Structure formats: C-alpha cells, structure tokens
Amino acid sequence: MTLPDAQTVFVVSADRARVRPLASLLPQATVVHVGSAEALLREAHVQPPAVALLYTDVPGVPLAQVLPMLRQRAELAGTQWLAVGTKGLGALLSAGADALISDTTAPEAVALQVGNMLARAQQSRDLHGRVAALQRRSDDWDHEEKVRDQLIHMLVHDLKNPIAAVMGLLEIVQDDARVPDDSRELLKVARDETQHLLHLAVNMLDIRKIQAGKMNLRRELMFSPMFQEVIALACGDVGSGMRDRVIRTEVESNLSPASADPEILRRVMANLLSNAMKHTTGGGQIAVTVRAVKDAVQLSVKDDGEGIPAEDIPNLFAAFEQSRLTLHGRFDTGMGLAFCKLAVEEHGGAISVQSVRGHGATFIFTLPLAHDADDDDFVELLN
Known part of the structure; x- marks a missing residue:
C-alpha cells in the first residue's frame, strides 16, 4: 500500500497565490497547488499528500462531496485534512475534515497548524510502517509454523509404521522358545524402548494438533x-x-x-x-x-x-x-x-x-x- 508522502502538502484552492506564503514558511515541505475537486481526486491517487488544505471557495463540485470518497482510500489513511474558509466549514467537518481554520488567519498561524499536522502524518506513517513490519513478521512466523507442522506430520506418519513393525517383530522373537532367557530380557527392553519411541512421536503430533485447535x-x-x-x-x-x-x-x-x-x-x-x-x-x-x-x-x-x-x-x-x-x-x-x-x-x-x-x-x-x-x-x- 502506498502511504502519504510525509512532506507533501496540497493547497486545494482556486487561488494559486495561496501556495507561495505557505511554501516559504514550510521550506521542508513540498507545497502543491490543486485547483479543483476533480483534480484533487486525480492528484491524490498519484501522489498521496500528508496534509491537504481544503478551501471552501473552490468552484465546481463541492469538496464536502469528494472528501468522504477520499477518506475511504487506503493510500490516504494517514492524510490530514484541514478545512479553510469562512463559510461551509460545517459541511467539510461533517464530511471528515480533521481540523478547521479561517481563511483570514495569518499565514504564520496557518503554517504552524500545517506543521503540527505534518508531524501527526509522519507519526501515522511511522506507525503504518511498524504495523506492516510486524505483519510481515507474523506472516513469516505463520509460514514457518505451517512448514513445521507439515514436517512433524510427515515425520510422525513416516515413523509410525516402521516402529510398529519393529515392535511386532520383537514381540514374535521374544515369544520364541528358542531364545535364551538372557536374550529374552534384552528383547523386552528393546520392545519397551520402541514403545516409548512410538509414544513420543504420537504425542509430538497430537500436541501440535491441540495447540493449533485441530484436534476434534x-x-x-x-x-x-x-x-x-x-x-x-x-x-x-x-x-x-x-x-x-x-x-x-x-x-x-x-x-x-x-x-x-x-x-x-x-x-x-x-x-x-x-x-x-x-x-x-x-x-x-x-x-x-x-x-x-x-x-x-x-x-x-x-x-x-x-x-x-x-x-x-x-x-x-x-x-x-x-x-x-x-x-x-x-x-x-x-x-x-x-x-x-x-x-x-x-x-x-x-x-x-x-x-x-x-x-x-x-x-x-x-x-x-x-x-x-x-x-x-x-x-x-x-x-
């Protein structure tokens, strides 16, 4: 999944001049002008922003109608949405804006607000990265567990038949009257140890089954x-x-x-x-x-x-x-x-x-x- 660029800021406004003061106050960020709601839909897909300023005076399709669609996109999960204006802020807030600010606010105050939102976006990006790394580790662990279970299953099933055959043969020889008493005692020990080996193998398989919730x-x-x-x-x-x-x-x-x-x-x-x-x-x-x-x-x-x-x-x-x-x-x-x-x-x-x-x-x-x-x-x- 593509995450928002932690240093990209969209200024969604009909007035391109609003970009210049914000860009000068946030030299660490890339400030991009987006002129309409339709353009926002396109640009956000190509380059997910960390913060998007949504000016309420954008002509055409209202941003309040577009924002819910944008918030559903997985690649924009970490994007911070700042509604800017004097009218229509309530509609944007209801649509999912993270914060509101007046368009008469001083540029320095707007830059400060955007800077804070950039920090939150970076934290969200870091969190997503850690979650993704943990998910990869979990997937690797699950794969290793499946391979281990398959190996144990094959090993036990391959061992059971020959062990059982050895036990049967030892029992037959042990019951043979021609076998000396001292050898009969050794055969008894061998059969008991073989029985023990069979129990170990079967227990190992069943423990794995119970732990995996597969023993019905x-x-x-x-x-x-x-x-x-x-x-x-x-x-x-x-x-x-x-x-x-x-x-x-x-x-x-x-x-x-x-x-x-x-x-x-x-x-x-x-x-x-x-x-x-x-x-x-x-x-x-x-x-x-x-x-x-x-x-x-x-x-x-x-x-x-x-x-x-x-x-x-x-x-x-x-x-x-x-x-x-x-x-x-x-x-x-x-x-x-x-x-x-x-x-x-x-x-x-x-x-x-x-x-x-x-x-x-x-x-x-x-x-x-x-x-x-x-x-x-x-x-x-x-x-």
Whole structure:
C-alpha cells in the first residue's frame, strides 16, 4: 500500500497565490497547488499528500462531496485534512475534515497548524510502517509454523509404521522358545524402548494438533465399565514393563456419565501410567482410581516411586521444561505430560500433581459430566 508522502502538502484552492506564503514558511515541505475537486481526486491517487488544505471557495463540485470518497482510500489513511474558509466549514467537518481554520488567519498561524499536522502524518506513517513490519513478521512466523507442522506430520506418519513393525517383530522373537532367557530380557527392553519411541512421536503430533485447535474430540458418554476398559487398554499400551509393577484399579460403580473421547482418554492414561512406571522400580505399586466429585469424574494415578523434586513441579506439564533423568536412566522430554495437560483441558477439565520427594507422586485430573443434550441422547438410547 502506498502511504502519504510525509512532506507533501496540497493547497486545494482556486487561488494559486495561496501556495507561495505557505511554501516559504514550510521550506521542508513540498507545497502543491490543486485547483479543483476533480483534480484533487486525480492528484491524490498519484501522489498521496500528508496534509491537504481544503478551501471552501473552490468552484465546481463541492469538496464536502469528494472528501468522504477520499477518506475511504487506503493510500490516504494517514492524510490530514484541514478545512479553510469562512463559510461551509460545517459541511467539510461533517464530511471528515480533521481540523478547521479561517481563511483570514495569518499565514504564520496557518503554517504552524500545517506543521503540527505534518508531524501527526509522519507519526501515522511511522506507525503504518511498524504495523506492516510486524505483519510481515507474523506472516513469516505463520509460514514457518505451517512448514513445521507439515514436517512433524510427515515425520510422525513416516515413523509410525516402521516402529510398529519393529515392535511386532520383537514381540514374535521374544515369544520364541528358542531364545535364551538372557536374550529374552534384552528383547523386552528393546520392545519397551520402541514403545516409548512410538509414544513420543504420537504425542509430538497430537500436541501440535491441540495447540493449533485441530484436534476434534469424538466425545462419548462414559460410564463405569467404559473407564475400566480404557484403563485396561492403556495398561496394555504401556508395554511389558507394567508386568513388573503391582497395578491396583478402583472404579466407583454407577458413575454419572462423563463426556470424553475414549481414545484420547486412553492416551492420557497410558502416558500417566508410563510416567509412573518410569519413576518406580520393579515391584512398585501403582494405583488407578476413578470416582465422582462435584460436577465431574476424577481420575488419579498414584505411584510409590521416587517422587518429584519441588523445583520441577511448576513446569512439570510443559514440554521440554522438566527434562531430567528417570530412575532407569532415560532422559524424559516431558512430551507425555504436556499432551496430558492439553488433552484434559481440551475436554474442559484440569490436571494437577501432588508429590513429596522420595514418597511417590499422584496425578489427578477431572472430566466434566455430560451436558443435558448428551443425557437426552442417552435417554433416547434407553427408550
């Protein structure tokens, strides 16, 4: 967009002699004579002025009819319009003039007024320049974000299939009776690490989706049996390491239905269970509880592991913030907990953690109960 020239002043008047005194008093400006409203329409398009003096005695088409059209032009957004005369000033003011002055005013006073308006026009030009620069930066950032999202999407999809294939092959070899026990243990570790790699890749993709508002939840009415099923599936997703832990599940019976996406909930539970497994040793205790609270269903995952240092808790749910070594020497990126937070909040719930170093940790999150419309759907199913 062409911005007004910060040093150009139009004198729109039938009298060309009005240009000379203003030009001598404003040597820093280029003062141009414009003889009619029709000429103003043409000249303003070619060279947008910073300030335009509109004398009310211009013959022909009234300037009050032209000014509203000029003010709608994007290239004249920063132009200052000064109405000059003794009659017809009200019409120009109503049409959009920025200021009024009498045509009997001393040239020095007129020059002072125009100088002030030139300064405001320069400020407007500078502001437009900064806005344009910020818009360019925003556009560049948006483009980079789209490229990054596409790269992550392609990377995750290209990784998922080969990782899943490796997991399947490791499981087949692990179950082969010909494999020695010491090698079987190594295969178990390899399969668990491959499972962890798959979780990292999928979490990375889903975090980007949620942040971009592109994860559409497929909500269902979830009752007590469905929570039990989701927890069982999540335990299976975590891997064979769960066999070395003591898992206790307690789901309150006859829960009021919650509104949630079962697949996303399964992922949240898998991440919390995986987190509990990583921070406990063999034989560790992990308790999963589902119970009713006010206006929500509360789920918790409690372990008796190493606990969380107090300084790590404030940033625990931010990806890459709480990175630290686990009990098993694995570097924890925090992607899983970041996904849990975003997914729970996307449901309209909240997640928190309670922990004392050396005494385990308890992750607690809530899911909202089904709305009236969802309850009506359930009633229809019963009928």
